[in-house]
Amino acid sequence: MQRGCHARKRILITGGAGFIGSHLCERLLGEGHDILCADNFYTGTRDNILHLLDHPHFELLRHDVTFPLFVEVDEIYNLACPASPIHYQNDPVQTTKTSVHGAINMLGLAKRLRAKILQASTSEVYGDPEMHPQQEPYWGHVNPIGPRACYDEGKRCAETLFFDYYRQHKLRIKVARIFNTYGPRMHPDDGRVVSNFIMQALQGQPITLYGDGLQTRSFCYIDDQVDALIRLMNSPDQFTGPVNLGNPTEFTILELAQHVLRLVGSDAELVFKPLPQDDPRQRCPDITLAKAALDWQPTVTLDAGLRQTIAYFRSQLTAA
Numbered sequence: 001m002q003r004g005c006h007a008r009k010r011i012l013i014t015g016g017a018g019f020i021g022s023h024l025c026e027r028l029l030g031e032g033h034d035i036l037c038a039d040n041f042y043t044g045t046r047d048n049i050l051h052l053l054d055h056p057h058f059e060l061l062r063h064d065v066t067f068p069l070f071v072e073v074d075e076i077y078n079l080a081c082p083a084s085p086i087h088y089q090n091d092p093v094q095t096t097k098t099s100v101h102g103a104i105n106m107l108g109l110a111k112r113l114r115a116k117i118l119q120a121s122t123s124e125v126y127g128d129p130e131m132h133p134q135q136e137p138y139w140g141h142v143n144p145i146g147p148r149a150c151y152d153e154g155k156r157c158a159e160t161l162f163f164d165y166y167r168q169h170k171l172r173i174k175v176a177r178i179f180n181t182y183g184p185r186m187h188p189d190d191g192r193v194v195s196n197f198i199m200q201a202l203q204g205q206p207i208t209l210y211g212d213g214l215q216t217r218s219f220c221y222i223d224d225q226v227d228a229l230i231r232l233m234n235s236p237d238q239f240t241g242p243v244n245l246g247n248p249t250e251f252t253i254l255e256l257a258q259h260v261l262r263l264v265g266s267d268a269e270l271v272f273k274p275l276p277q278d279d280p281r282q283r284c285p286d287i288t289l290a291k292a293a294l295d296w297q298p299t300v301t302l303d304a305g306l307r308q309t310i311a312y313f314r315s316q317l318t319a320a
């Protein structure tokens with residue numbers, strides 16, 4: 001068995017059958033830890049972790065985090081939550097319950113075990129930001145009653161709970177504000193921009209740009225994101241975050257479309273569709289804190305990451 005320099009830990013990953021979670025399971029198994037993956041398969045799939053099921057140190061539990069969970073672990077990565085606007089708006093009440101009840105249950109579990117717990121929070125806590133690039137002290141600009149609120153406010157409340165358990169119960173917490181992350185095992189139909197554009201380009205369909213395509217995002221490749229999450233979990237106890245984890249290179253959505261078309265070798269046309277309500281105009285992380293506290297910064301360029309992601313979606317289409 002491959003072992004890292006640290007002792008084997010028992011690690012719970014909620015949402016472990018999802019896009020980010022499955023990569024995290026794989027990486028931590030590779031470091032020699034025991035992994036308990038808990039997922040209700042709302043947006044994740046068994047296929048994402050099929051290659052891990054026979055591993056002697058991997059265990060899969062079908063579980064919904066809105067219900068209590070009694071297991072014995074040393075660390076918890078709380079990733080369970082639908083993440084794409086289409087998925088989280090499909091059943092908005094359930095989305096808020098997953099973030100809030102899920103956080104309470106996982107914090108209760110961590111409290112009983114005195115386990116360290118990391119929350120997958122999001123750049124969405126900044127809403128449609130008036131500060132650019134976004135820094136952690138910024139309180140955000142979120143519409144509390146709009147269609148994105150179930151996710152944004154659910155995640156904000158989860159952050160509140162994490163910091164109240166930290167202050168009230170002296171829990172060891174870590175809060176990661178994850179910015180747009182992409183790579184293999186993204187759900188092809190989840191409506192996120194990277195998966196949409198690649199699937200459209202590969203299938204010769206028009207590329208759907210919402211609004212004028214001049215809104216910006218910054219795209220972090222999955223390997224860089226997983227590296228950051230593990231560094232955050234392993235950081236000294238006094239470092240709680242919140243910390244921005246993302247790639248600070250900013251692109252317009254139109255530029256992303258042009259990159260994808262070039263790499264796929266497609267001349268599909270661009271079509272413009274209405275901009276969804278409350279769609280943030282610009283988003284880019286200031287990662288000064290992550291650099292200083294975690295000695296981390298992304299290393300994978302958009303072109304290199306897109307090539308890997310395109311190869312994955314191409315193989316999925318061929319297998320279908």
Ligand code: NAD
Binds near residue numbers: 014015079083182187
């Ligand atoms: P994903 O949808 O692929 O993964 C989420 C996983 O959580 C899925 O496997 C899903 O089945 C599971 N899940 C949902 N509700 C659950 C419940 N009630 N109980 C148990 N499991 C449940 O999305 P992802 O992109 O891998 O996101 C993982 C986490 O990272 C989420 O918390 C998301 O909010 C956060 N995040 C992701 C991004 C990104 O760009 N991918 C950005 C910011 C934050």
Ligand code: UDP
Binds near residue numbers: 071106107108
């Ligand atoms: N909880 C859990 N697993 C545990 C311990 C607690 O799922 O091992 C849940 C429990 O159902 C409770 C929640 O976590 O609703 C919060 O627990 P806490 O001890 O903080 O609060 P209390 O039980 O006092 O409401």
Ligand code: UDP
Binds near residue numbers: 192197211217279
């Ligand atoms: N978008 C787009 N075409 C698509 C899907 C998304 O132009 O087919 C835009 C969307 O309006 C947003 C950006 O791309 O401005 C990122 O969308 P995504 O859903 O990936 O994530 P968000 O950052 O909005 O949560």
